[in-house]
Amino acid sequence: MIIPDKNDFFKIKKLTDADFNRLSSLIYNELGMKMPSQKKVLLEGRLHKRLRELNFHSFKEYIDFILTEGEYNGELVTMFDLVTTNKTDFFRESKHFDFFSSTFLVDYYNKHPKQTLKIWSAGCSSGEEVYTLGMIIQEFKENNPNFDYQIFGSDISMRMIHSASLAIYPDSRIGDIPYNLKKKYLLKNKDQSKRMIRIAPELREKTTFFRHNLMEENYNNLDMFDAIFCRNVLIYFDSNTQKQVIRKLTSNLKQGGYLFLGHSETVNNATGDLLHIQPSVYLKK
Numbered sequence: 001m002i003i004p005d006k007n008d009f010f011k012i013k014k015l016t017d018a019d020f021n022r023l024s025s026l027i028y029n030e031l032g033m034k035m036p037s038q039k040k041v042l043l044e045g046r047l048h049k050r051l052r053e054l055n056f057h058s059f060k061e062y063i064d065f066i067l068t069e070g071e072y073n074g075e076l077v078t079m080f081d082l083v084t085t086n087k088t089d090f091f092r093e094s095k096h097f098d099f100f101s102s103t104f105l106v107d108y109y110n111k112h113p114k115q116t117l118k119i120w121s122a123g124c125s126s127g128e129e130v131y132t133l134g135m136i137i138q139e140f141k142e143n144n145p146n147f148d149y150q151i152f153g154s155d156i157s158m159r160m161i162h163s164a165s166l167a168i169y170p171d172s173r174i175g176d177i178p179y180n181l182k183k184k185y186l187l188k189n190k191d192q193s194k195r196m197i198r199i200a201p202e203l204r205e206k207t208t209f210f211r212h213n214l215m216e217e218n219y220n221n222l223d224m225f226d227a228i229f230c231r232n233v234l235i236y237f238d239s240n241t242q243k244q245v246i247r248k249l250t251s252n253l254k255q256g257g258y259l260f261l262g263h264s265e266t267v268n269n270a271t272g273d274l275l276h277i278q279p280s281v282y283l284k285k
């Protein structure tokens with residue numbers, strides 16, 4: 001007797017061009033992310049397990065289901081979680097942090113000694129950028145005890161927001177954090193075999209994470225910030241969407257505030273309000 005492979009009971013039909021086009025326009029319209037046809041295999045691979053979990057036999061059934069679920073609840077959010085690229089690191093593109101600690105913080109404190117510094121990391125992924133900023137500012141605060149700050153991190157992905165708020169990381173991820181900062185701001189798991197660390201509470205309590213889609217029409221519901229980090233997010237958008245996002249970010253930046261983009265990103269004449277200071281760092285005039 002031939003025993004069938006259990007997968008034979010559950011074959012999912014391949015992603016057709018028509019269904020790929022439906023999915024890619026949904027992703028483009030809601031997320032701003034370009035999905036050229038070369039990404040078809042990638043998309044299929046990322047969603048395959050989800051279709052299996054939900055017992056769908058074709059992408060058509062899955063897309064129909066997403067569309068009946070309505071905007072920003074249920075499956076659409078899960079689908080975004082699966083298709084976004086969340087690569088990040090502590091001290092990623094570290095020149096920005098050199099500039100931030102040696103120039104930005106010093107100037108800011110001289111000009112506004114009594115003000116609470118407000119920073120937004122837009123597209124913060126699992127929070128490494130936020131906690132890198134936290135460690136740098138906390139060091140500055142040691143020499144300037146009256147200095148106060150708040151860091152906000154947002155992402156479209158609920159999974160990333162959850163993981164950023166937990167602030168727990170495998171110790172394989174902390175190699176780029178300087179030793180003195182590791183000692184001060186990372187807590188080791190009591191069970192050494194777990195090889196996980198957690199960010200210290202004094203940093204965690206300065207951070208707030210929330211879900212936000214950069215594709216929203218405007219960011220009027222958000223605060224005004226002294227610095228905005230939106231790094232390695234714009235690369236996934238087409239040039240028109242990039243410009244719109246930069247304009248909206250700039251409108252939430254205080255005059256004299258700084259915008260930091262990823263090293264391969266530029267503002268591309270999106271607005272005349274920004275002055276180029278150094279690679280991918282801009283000052284709002």
Ligand SMILES: C[S@@+](CC[C@H](N)C(=O)[O-])C[C@H]1O[C@@H](n2cnc3c(N)ncnc32)[C@H](O)[C@@H]1O
Nearest residue numbers: 031084086087088123125156157213214231232
């Ligand atoms: C590659 S990560 C960059 C993380 C971090 N900024 C860095 O440079 O290391 C890009 C992040 O942008 C988020 N993202 C993508 N599209 C977005 C959108 N429309 N609104 C908000 N976040 C988005 C993704 O979920 C992902 O976590």
